[in-house]
Amino acid sequence: MNHQPRKKKSLGQHFLRDKHMISKIAGSIPAEPEDRVVEIGPGDGALTEQLVEVYPNLTAIEIDPVMVEHLQQTLPDLHIIKNDILKVDWSDVLSDNTRPVHVIGNLPYYITSQILFSLLHYRSHLETATLMMQKEVAERIVAEPKNKTYGILSVQTQLMCTPEILFDVPPQVFSPPPNVMSAVVQLRFNKPSLACSDDHLKTVVRMAFNQRRKKLSNALKRLNTELPADEFDFNLRAEALAPAMYEKLTARLEQLGTFEPGMA
Missing domain, CATH: 3.40.50.150 (Vaccinia Virus protein VP39)
Structure with a gap:
């Protein structure tokens, strides 16, 4: 040219x-x-x-x-x-x-x-x-x-x-x-469909990392729900959880009815 x-x-x-x-x-x-x-x-x-x-x-x-x-x-x-x-x-x-x-x-x-x-x-x-x-x-x-x-x-x-x-x-x-x-x-793009919705995953991940210096128990307080502490360690910080654990956690929170319509 x-x-x-x-x-x-x-x-x-x-x-x-x-x-x-x-x-x-x-x-x-x-x-x-x-x-x-x-x-x-x-x-x-x-x-x-x-x-x-x-x-x-x-x-x-x-x-x-x-x-x-x-x-x-x-x-x-x-x-x-x-x-x-x-x-x-x-x-x-x-x-x-x-x-x-x-x-x-x-x-x-x-x-x-x-x-x-x-x-x-x-x-x-x-x-x-x-x-x-x-x-x-x-x-x-x-x-x-x-x-x-x-x-x-x-x-x-x-x-x-x-x-x-x-x-x-x-x-x-x-x-x-x-x-x-x-x-x-x-x-x-070879991964199977997520076990949770994209929007709910984004909500959980962004809440966790927007306060990455805090324990997950504090970072996820805005979800306004009782976290399943018997299944996940919420004393950890955001960077400690592998991606698969975020998917698993979000799917579990969906089962518990944590997310209100339009919450993302």
Whole structure:
């Protein structure tokens, strides 16, 4: 591409420029050529150009009108959804699809967690997501209990998919270079349905970690219920419980009728 569209600082845009890294990321998608691939935030299309050669059934979701126009000019056959990724209804986007769906994207740092939670919400429609993000966030996703980086994102992600850090991405492969190291994380949506509702799980996990220095007995007081202390150790702090225990605890609280309608 000879013409480089102007970046919008407000969108946190850092564009890939290293051809080797672009190829490495494109090659990490575990998809067949006939599968549906959805790229989040293609920007000026450096990665998109390689993807469209392999995956003709490619869809790009882009909010920046300047980038949309640029992509339309350089890749006229590309299917583009002009929308904010956080407002996209994945069930509508993928409703007519009969092939496995794989997501790929270089996520804006400032909305990474929001995009992740959106993908987790629509996980039943997806096969995998291969995502570049700030390395610090990637490490939180795969963190184990009793680790200071273990938290809300760790529990919910690990219960709803199988996450893996594939490789690091140094700042110098971007223009402009970010001030942090990045990493590519792959989420495989291969977990069975939860034994509890997503919303109730979020309620319990967020209550626990929003007061992570307190014992669970104190952190979960706002549930306004008698906690099943004979089945769980509520003297522990939030970071001590493995993801599976949060699922088990939430399911038990549901059985006890803890959650009022609309409570989340």
